[in-house]
Amino acid sequence: MPVCNRHESFGTETLPPSNTDVIQGTLDMLILKTLSLQPLHGYGIARRIEQVSREVFRVNPGSLLTALKRLERAGLLASSWKQTENGRRAKYYALTPAGGRRLEHETEEWYRRSAAVGRLLGAEG
Amino acid sequence: MSLWRHIRLGLRGLMHHAEVAEKIDEEVRHYLDQAEAELVASGTSPEEARRTVRLRYGDGLAAREEVGSYGWENLVVSVWTDVRLAGRRLVRDPGFSVIAVLTLGLGIGATTAIVSAVRPVLFDALPYLNANRIVVVADRSEDGTPVPVTFGTYLEVRSRSGSFDELAAYKPWQPTLTWAQDAERLEGQRVGAEYFGVLGATPFLGAGFDPEADRPGGPDLVILSHRLWALRFGSDPTIVGRTVRLDGTAFTVTGVMGPNFENATAPLATVWSLLQYEPVPASFDSREWGHHLQMFGRLKAGLGLDEAYSRIEAVAANPAPDFVRPVWASLKAGLSIRSLRESATRDARPTMLVLLGAASLLLGIACVNLTILLLARGARRQGEIAMRMALGASRSRLARYLLTESLVLAALGAGVGVIVAQPALAGLLAVSPPSLAQTDTVGLDVGALLVAVVLPTLISVIFGLGPVVVRAGRTPLRGIQSTHRGSIRGTLSARRALVVTEVAFAAVLLVGAGLLLRSTQRLFAIEPGFDATGVVVLQVSTTALGRGDDVVHRFYREALEAVRDVPGVRAAGVTSQLPLSGDVDMYGLTLHEPGRALGGDGSAYRYAVTPGYLDVMGVELMQGRHLDRRDDDAASRAAVVSESLARRLFPYDDPIGSRLQFGAAIDRPYTVVGVVEDVKQESLGAVEAEAVYVPSDQWHWADRVRWIVVQANGDTEALVPSIREAIRRVDPNQPVVRVQSMTDLVARSETQRRFVSTVLAAFAMSALLLAGVGLFGVLSGSVTERAREIGVRGALGASRTDIVALVIRNGISITGLGLVVGLGAAAAATEALSTLLFDVSRLDPLTYLGVFAILSAVALVACWVPATRAARLDPASTLRAS
Structure with a gap:
């Protein structure tokens, strides 16, 4: 299941050089983390990820919405249609208790792995 | 539960497809609008914002597709689309599709039905604990064939062989069950107390037989089958200890067998009682020394069949002083020992194997035919496939496209197969003789169905994918170019080879069917020795009548008179044994001369008859006189013998006036008063015809089961109800067991x-049809593919006759090769048929010639259409087309 596939229409030359698609496997975790603060709609999630990562991560709507659909099916998210501040209908996503547990688990895993990777890289230097 | 959520949400996606798509659309639009609105809020002009967003995210179409395609339901949707596409394509080529589907369906259905019918007999173990340890022991006649044992032999083997945990003797028993004002004859067995122990079965209600009761004069006990208990006694749980009336005697029910108990020695038995024979060796003229028992036993654990065999042979070969044997049970020829399984399926086995072989051939033909069709189609579609690849279809996409088509084809074929299998099985069971299949235990065999479905599915997948595989490594351009050239020659010659196989298979089936048909024809051309036209027979059982012979004689006398009084009846008679009815009643003969050993003059069928029986049956008198009213109880004993017996006993003398004795009877002999023609007793094919007819009044006991044979002036069968009523008026408690026309009995x-022969003939016809279709398909395909060559020939001056001859030569060479292979294979394969053939050699030249002629004729017909089509091809237009 491609979490992030590059779209040909996505002109890479217009983007800053450090800008990158969300790396494989981490998008789910980022979504869960973002939603652990407050329920958001799709664009809100994308903006939050981009802003907090200081535009390091780029999210395209196809990948994001598919990931949301998948997480919802897995029972980690719940969704509902609500009015937004400017009076339009939008689909809001919120973390379920199962989603919270998964986030905890994934975060732990992440630190464990990145620490290991960090140690390896440090040892080489 | 996450799986449940997946299913639920997926189903919603399937059912509310439009609504779900709409929601996705809205979500994506909202996303893009938000992005745009944010840019506008930060000061960009609306046009600029729209442009930037479109540049970054596209117009949302790709995103919608991506989100929409997530979830299992989308696989369903796309497969369904493929299936519909495949279905449309199959509909567009109806000739191909219909033939392929019917071919498959026929093969699958027939194979499944046959395997379902034969598997229980051929392959399944008998349903007993350690069933392989149960063996049947029989005496041997001088020519080695197994014959029933005497009780004396049973006692000797039981005490001397040391090979059995349990050994039991048994014999058939057909008691009459009476209740209220009704009577019914049952199928049952008289068995030794050890009988159920040998089978390792215990009753489901009550208990087994008490060994103490198994002696002369012991209590009358009975065990019922589950079916009889349910049918006649309303599954009464308190039946144990109650009595039922069998043959006029009260029997105490001691047990009821379970619903799953199968009685392999007599599948139809519903009631068992004890033999109650003398448990110590008895005098030679008692029933204990009659050859009328079967015996089987459970071998001791660890004792092999060979070991048991040699122990039993040793007993037979070394008489012991404690067990004196009469001359007719001397065990001189040894004893026969077989597994129960073999013994129970021996008669049916050859038939089953033939049917199984025939079904496999038919499925084989169906598969070959399918392969041919798929190859031909693949060849025709090379251009299409190449074009699709040139237009950018990936190989995997094309493979899926062709695979779906193959699977749809196979699924349709399997569907037809399942539809065909059930009625085919029902029909098979309906026409099969009861010895072949136990109707109530046979169901459709799911395993066989699976194999029969999977095999052609695999074939259709492999050969359906052929075109893609063949294309591997070729550029689409070459594929398109080669379409009208000779590149399809490869598959064409493969198809030719397949048609050769098909013709060969069909030839084998046709030869088999032909040989059997000729056997049947020969059999029914045989003179049975009687004229059965317009004769109706009724079997009446008087086993429930009181004690003593007088009541029995009186009943049959009165019944016969009552039947003769029925208006329209021309003549009627009574016999103890009826030809071709399954009755076998033979007695040892002794010529009444000094110094003759008892039973030393062979044995003959014994018929105890009333005067008039031979007349009704139209048995012709050759010499002397028929039995008549003079030969009653008081007169001196008279007998009529069959021609073959007279010829053997009195080759040079006049048989009339000579005297005969039966069995161990030492009393008054019978004087031969007449000779009649030979009658077929056991089967039309039997050679044994030595028979003696004696007046039933003079026989030294009264047979309790007899046949009344009736002939009317007009239609006898119309009189059956009044005849039955006449017998019923004499005594309603004596059941009329069987009613049949004699012609029916013969058939x-x-x-x-x-x-x-019917099944094989049906298969052979299907095979013939399929082979014809296959040949037609290949020839007509080759005409299409060689249109250019034929065009060139035409242009170079070949006449229409030349072209017709070209195609027909092609067809004949394929058929000829198939015939040579097939007739050769048939000569070997018909070995399996040999036990079923009668008076026809398995190499019968007429049959082989006939098959040759039929297949050639079909081949010519199959050639004709393509040949004339080739002849009509216009050289100019075919050349221009390429």
């Missing part, structure tokens, strides 16, 4: 052979 006496 049914050969059911097994007739059944196999």
Whole structure:
């Protein structure tokens, strides 16, 4: 299941050089983390990820919405249609208790792995 | 539960497809609008914002597609689309599709039905604990064939062989069950107390037989089958200890067998009682020394069949002083020992194997035919496939496209197969003789169905994918170019080879069917020795009548008179044994001369008859006189013998006036007063015809089961109800067991052979049809593919006759090769048929010639259409087309 596939229409030359698609496997975790603060709609999630990562991560709507659909099916998210501040209908996503547990688990895993990777890289230097 | 959520949400996606798509659309639009609105809020002009967003995220179409395609339901949707596409394509080529589907369906259905019918007999173990340890022991006649044992032999083997945990003797028993004002004859067995122990079965209600009761004069005990208990006694749970009336005697029910108990020695038995024979060796003229028992036993654990065999042979070969044997049970020829399984399926086995072989051939032909069709189609579609690849279809996409088509084809074929299998099985069971299949235990065999479905599915997948595989490594351009050239020659010659196989298979089936048909024909051309036209027979059982012979004689006398008084009846008679009815009643003979050993003059069928029986049956008198009213109880004993017996006993003398004795009877002999023609007793094919007819009044006991044979002036069968009523008026408690026309009985006496020949004939016709279709397909394909060559020939001056001859030569060479292979294979394969053939060699030249002619004729017909089409091809237009 491609979490992030590059779209040909996505002109890479217009983007800053450090800008990158969300790396494989981490998008789910980022979504869960973002939603652990407050329920958001799709664009809100994308903006939050981009802003907090200081535009390091780029999210395209196809990948994001598919990931949301998948997480919802897995029972980690719940969704509902609500009015937004400017009076339009939008689909809001919120973390379920199962989603919270998964986030905890994934975060732990992440630190464990990145620490290991960090140690390896440090040892080489 | 996450799986449940997946299913639920997926189903919603399937059912509310439009609504779900709409929601996705809205979500994506909202996303893009938000992005735009944010840019506008930060000061960009609306046009600029729209442009930037479109540049970054596209117009949302790709995103919608991506989100929409997530979830299992989308696989369903796309497969369904493929299936519909495949279905449309199959509909567009109806000739191909219909033939392929019907071919498959026929093959699958027939194979499944046959395997379902034969598997229980051929392959399944008997349903007993350690069933392989149960063996049947029989005496041997001088020519080595197994014959029933005497009780004396049973006692000797039981005490001397040391090979059995349990050994039991048994014999058939057909008691009459009476209740209220009604009577019914049952199928049952008289068995030794050890009988159920040998089978390792215990009753489901009550208990087994008490060994103490198994002696002369012991209590009358009975065990019921589950079916009889349910049918006649309303599944009464308190039946144990109650009595039922069998043959006029009160029997105490001691047990009821379970619903799953199968009685392999007599599948139809519903009631068992004890033999109650003398448990110590008895005098030679007692029933204990009659050859009328079967015996089987459970071998001791660890004792092999060979070991047991040699121990039993040793007993037979070394008489012991404690067990004196009479001359007719001397065990001189040894004893026969077989597994129960083999013994129970021996008669049916050859038939089953033939049917199984035939079904496999038919499925084989169906598969070959399918392969041919798929190859031909693949060849025709090379251009299409190449074009699709040139237009950018990936190989995997094309493979899926062709695979779906193959699977749809296979699924349709399997569907037809399942539809065909059930009625085919029902029909098979309906026409099969009861010895071949236990109707109530046979169901459709799911395993066989699976194999029969999977095999052609695999074939259709492999050969359906052929075109993609063939294309591997070729550029689409070459594929398109080669379409009208000779590149398809490869598959064409493969198809030719397949048609050769098909013709060969068909030839084998046709030869088999032909040989059996000729056997049946020969059998029914045989003179049975009687004229059965317009004769109706009724079997009446008087086993429930009181004690003593007088009541029995009186009943049959009165019944016969009552039947003769029925208006329209021309003549009627009574016999103890009826030809071709399954009755076998033979007695040892002794010429009444000094110094003759008892039973030393061979044995003959014994018929205890009333005067008039031979007349009704139209048995012709050759010499002397028929039995008549003079030969009553008081007169001196008279007998009529059959021609073959007279010839053997009195080759040079006049048989009339000579005297005969039966069995161990030492009393007054019978004087031969007449000779009649030979009558077929056991089967039309039997050679044994030595018979003696004696007046039933003079026989030294009264037979309790007899046949009344009736002939009317007009239609006898119309009189059956009044005849039945006449017998009922004499005594309502004596059941009329069987009613049949004699012609029917003759026809049914050969059911097994007739059944196999019918099935084989049906298969052979299907095979012929399929082979014809295959040949037609290949030739007509080759005409299409060689249109250019034929065009060139035409242009170079070949006449229409030349072109017709070209195609027909092609067809004949394929058929000829198939015929040579097939007739050769048939000569070897018909070995399996040899036991079913009668008076026809398995190499019967007429049959082989006939098959040759039929297949050639079909081949010519199959060639004709493509040949004339080739002849009509216009050289100019075919050349221009390429």
